[in-house]
Amino acid sequence: MTELYIEGDPIRDEKAPEGPIEQRWDKRRFSAKLVNPANRRKLSVIIVGTGLAGASAAATLGEAGYQVSSFCYQDSPRRAHSIAAQGGINAAKNYRNDGDSIYRLFYDTVKGGDFRSRESNVYRLAQVSVEIIDQCVAQGVPFAREYGGLLDNRSFGGVQVSRTFYARGQTGQQLLIGAYQALERQVAAGTVKMHTRHEMLELIVVDGRARGIIARDMVTGEIETHFADAVVLASGGYGNVFFLSTNAMGCNVTATWRAHRKGALFANPCFTQIHPTCIPVSGDYQSKLTLMSESLRNDGRIWVPKKAGDQRDPRQIPEDERDYYLERIYPSFGNLVPRDIASRAAKNVCDEGRGVGPGGLGVYLDFADAIKRMGRPAVEAKYGNLFDMYQRITGENPYEVPMRIYPAVHYTMGGLWVDYDLQSTIPGLFVTGEANFSDHGANRLGASALMQGLADGYFVLPNTINDYLASGPFEKLDENTPEAKEAAESVRARINKLLSIDGNRTVDSFHRELGHIMWEYCGMERTEEGLRKAIERIRELRDEFWQNVKVVGTNDELNQSLEKAGRVADFFELAELMCIDALHRRESCGGHFRAESQTEDGEALRHDDEFAYVAAWEFTGTGEQPVLHKENLEYEYVEMKQRSYK
Amino acid sequence: MNITLRVWRQKGRGDEGRMVTYKVEDVSQDMSFLEMLDVLNEKLTLAGEDPVAFDHDCREGICGACGVVINGVAHGPETTTTCQLHMRSFKDGDVIDVEPWRAKAFPVIKDLVVDRGAFDRIIQAGGYISAPTGTAPDAHANPIPKADADRAFDAATCIGCGACVAACPNASGMLFTAAKVTHLGMLPQGQPERAARVVKMVNQHDEEDFGGCTNIGECAAVCPKGIPLDTISQLNKDLLGALASGKL
Known part of the structure; x- marks a missing residue:
């Protein structure tokens, strides 16, 4: 295999403080240099992408008084693909009094990521999660509420508490619109300059620092040069490398890949998430796959026929000839096992010839029991929009016939390598949200992407980027800079x-x-x-x-x-x-x-003896051997063991 | 099935534009409308012709990027987004007219792509709650009656696609504006800025060259998210209250 890559020096995160894990974020915020409000006006930041991680960062840095330039390829920042997230956002509020805590959210996330993420980063994420909900409610995000007027919660895969806040099946939309409105408020205030229909095509690195981007105006084709004191990439994940995925058609790796080519290390690129509950492929013309929220696994039951090749109408298959395989194999988590496990289990039953639908690439997600137990109106209130979407795409009525689902590429845990400050290996280049690699290890738990995007943008980056900007403003550049x-x-x-x-x-x-x-x-x-x-x-x-x-x-x-x-x-x-x-x-x-x-x-x-590390890759040329830099992962708090959801 | 498309082609803002006829063969009824356009574009590209430009992104009905007028109806016959419209809604031999949103406030950029920047500017004018990051009280500090929360939510589901404008004979953007005014106005957090918000947003709406609302209701009839028409009544009520209060 050595012909494919070269092993280089190990790499380390120098920014995470030592000491008790619950004090590390406080320590870092205290040790980070500050920029006084009057000086912020002289400092500029480019932010690429306006999803949760980008829009929240642009709004927050704009409020702080920096000069922000924000870029998106869509016609409006409100269309970034965070908008399509359905199920919810995790937070360790423990409003259910069911034993949740910051420590438990931290533990679940490290375990769910199969011990390939950093403890310090994940703990901070869990700490900050609590503030995110407060912030979003203050902005007017209409989370689901109970009759008493308080917020409702539900459960997601890989956990045994109810810590997921949601807004019907449109949580991403509501959170993004909240961030978008905060961003537009700053546009009006003049602190953020918005560039829509602009695509970043290159990173400008001067004297080893990220100092700007080359962007194409997608309407006129003009190639524009934009400079700043720091650049933030919040450009999302790269699931579209698979052509069919649940990503939006425009999602792409170009911004992060161009930065990688200029020296930013790319970490764990093979860690991709295949989501278990998507609508199966229907033909060659198919352009994308549609996710059905994981929240459906709260009440829906997943099964296939016990017999291979059973072609009967699912409603004609008697109970004792069905295999509720997740409930059988994983009795304690049942249908709510983590995504990687549910996906592979679906693949396995299909490989055994027990898959359903065209090509045998599907399993049933059945709400018959839930409708019996809760009544149809309750199911409608909870999942109505998802059922409508399913019917619209497949032409089948899921209230009567079980839905067919199959795994599809959904999220990429890998991304540009960043330190605790979310800074890449290029000074002045910061990476937030799905575009970085930092918090989810080898598998992301449901409702944690929204949490991470907003944590990075509202609370983490605005408290770390100042440490870098404090040494600015940097030398003034113009288009003639070589x-x-x-x-x-x-x-x-x-x-x-x-x-x-x-x-x-x-x-x-x-x-x-x-x-x-x-x-x-x-x-x-x-x-x-x-x-x-x-x-x-x-x-x-x-x-x-x-x-x-x-x-x-x-x-x-x-x-x-x-x-x-x-x-x-x-x-x-x-x-x-x-x-x-x-x-x-x-x-x-x-x-x-x-x-x-x-x-x-x-x-x-x-x-773990061989691979408990982050694989951070250095670019050396197209088709050339990349150089592998290993960041050793140490677990001081969570004991590394075989994950068990049985 | 085989379909005949008559598609609006326009090189750019300066170009006059015209309808051009294309045949698309072997269309599957499980294809989405946009996938059918993909098939056409693949064919055009191989023939060295310019593919039809259209906006689209998530293709699951939530980002609001897509939207064309199909046989005279914004988003076509199913009251959903164009990306969620499937060819099973048509039959073999159909002739389908495909046009961009037509409104003065939404100038055509190319073919079926229009500039909806006016919507962003309406939001900039006041479509937010001022809550700088870090200033929020605990999320449970302020319980909200479920009925109010639900009403706010129904209005908040607007995806900003612009179908309401395309459908309105006056090309009014009032349903879009009213949805935001209602969403934020129903919530306790939205009260301090409520009066100023509605006035500023309506002013911006008018400045953008949208037409006035005369309560025709075509907007709500095509809205893929079912934003209710009574949000406009709410807007008018708030506007009247704001103007009458004399506090602005």
Whole structure:
């Protein structure tokens, strides 16, 4: 395997304080240098992305008085993909008095991440979670309430308490609109300048510091240079490398990949989350997959027929011929096991020929019992919009026929490596939300993505970025700065190249084929042999892409094929790194399941003696061997053991 | 099934624009409307023609990016977002007209893509509660009667797609504005700024060249999120109260 990568020096997070875990965040906030309010006006920050992590950071830094420039590729910041999160947001409020605490949320998250995340970061996340709910309520986020007027909660996978706050099945939307409104308030106040329909295509690094970005105005095609004293990437995850995923069509890795190419390490790229409850694929034309909230597993029961190849209408299959396999295998967590476990279990029953629906790639999610127990109106009130969405997409009525679900790519735990301050290995480049790697280890628990995005943006970054900005403002730059000129020219050259190939295949056809390779070999189950094959095929396809892609139109207009082509080109490079990362990690952990490393009953088998580290990769050139830097993970508080949800 | 599309093509703001006819063959009824347009675009690209530009992102009915007028109806025949409309709503041989939102406040950028920046500016004018990060009291400090919370929620589900404007004969953005006024106005946190908010938002709405509301109700009829028309009554009530109070 050494032909695929080189091992370099280990890396360490120098920013997390030592000492009792509950005091570390306080200590860091105290030791971080401050910027006095009058000086903040002289300091500028670029923020790429306006999802929960980006919009909340832009609003908060704007309120603090910094000059913020915010960028999004959509026509409005309100459309960022955080909006599609359905189920909820965790917080250790213990409003249910059911034994929850900051420590328990911390423990559940470290365990749920299969011991591949940092204790200090996760503890801070749990601490801050409490403030997030307060902040959002103050903004007018309409969380679900009980008749007494207080907030309601529900349970999510991998935990035994009710700590999830929700707004019907539209929690992400309501939280994002809250952050968006706070952001627009700052736009009106003049502290934030908003650039919609702008895509970041390059990072500007001067004297080793991140000092700006090259962005393309997606309406006019103009290549713009923007400078700042610090750059924040809040550009989301890279699940679209699989072509089919629950991500929005525009989600992409370009911002973080461009930063990676400029020196930012990329951590744990193979850690992807396959979500168990999505609507199955219906045909080749399919452009995306739709998630059905995990909250459905609170009341729905998952099953397949006991007999392989059973073609009967599900309603005709008697109770004793059904296998409620999650309840059978994991009696204490039942249908609420973590996502990685539920997904793999679904794959296993389908591999046994017991899957349902077209191609046998589906399992039932059945609400018949819930409707009997709670009555249809109660089910409607709780899940109505999800049921409607299912019916709209499939044409089937889930109140009468059990839904069919199948796992789909949903979230990426990997991302740019950051320290405790959320700063990458490039000074002045900060990374927040799904775009960084920091809090979820090898598997993210449900309702924790919203928590992390808002924690980073409202509370963490605004208390750490000051430590860096305190040494600014940095030297004034203009478009003639050689590094900026070079960056803009490389962007123009790449665009011209994409437009001039004029081959025979569309961008989508390449993307779809890349997605098939990734799903087949770097999806729910990975093997040494498969991953090697994938690397070979990705390289071949990437070469073909650069010789045979067809992008029509010009740069000087709204050109959606051109936008897509640039993103897919970066996905090709990322895909190779994901496979190398998956190949080098010869253990199973969380969402990363290596067939060669499993227990007797088919559960993920970790090898803590060899792999209890974060794999942070350094870019050395397209198709060249990346350099692996290991960050050792130490567990002082949570004992590392085999996860058990049985 | 086979479909004939008549699609609005317009190079850019300066271009006049025209309807162009395309045939799309072998359309599956399980395809979404946008997936059918993807198929058309793949075909156009291979033929070296410019694909049809349209806004879209999440394709699950929540981001509000997509939206075209289909056979004269904003988002088409199913009262949902365009991305959630499926071809099973059409039949073999259908001729389907596809046009952008048409409103002075939403200028066409290209083909089916329009500029809805006016909505963001209405929010900037007052569509928020001023709650700087870190200033919040405990979430349970202020219980909210469930009925108020539910009413706020119903209004808060607006996705800002702009179908209400496209459907309105006056091209009014009042349902969008009213949804936000109602969402924030129903909550105790929203009270301090309630009067100023409605006045500033309505002023901005008018400045953006949206038409006035004459209670026709086409907006609510096409709204994919079912924002109720009575939010506009709420807005008028709040506006009248604010103006009459003389405190502004």
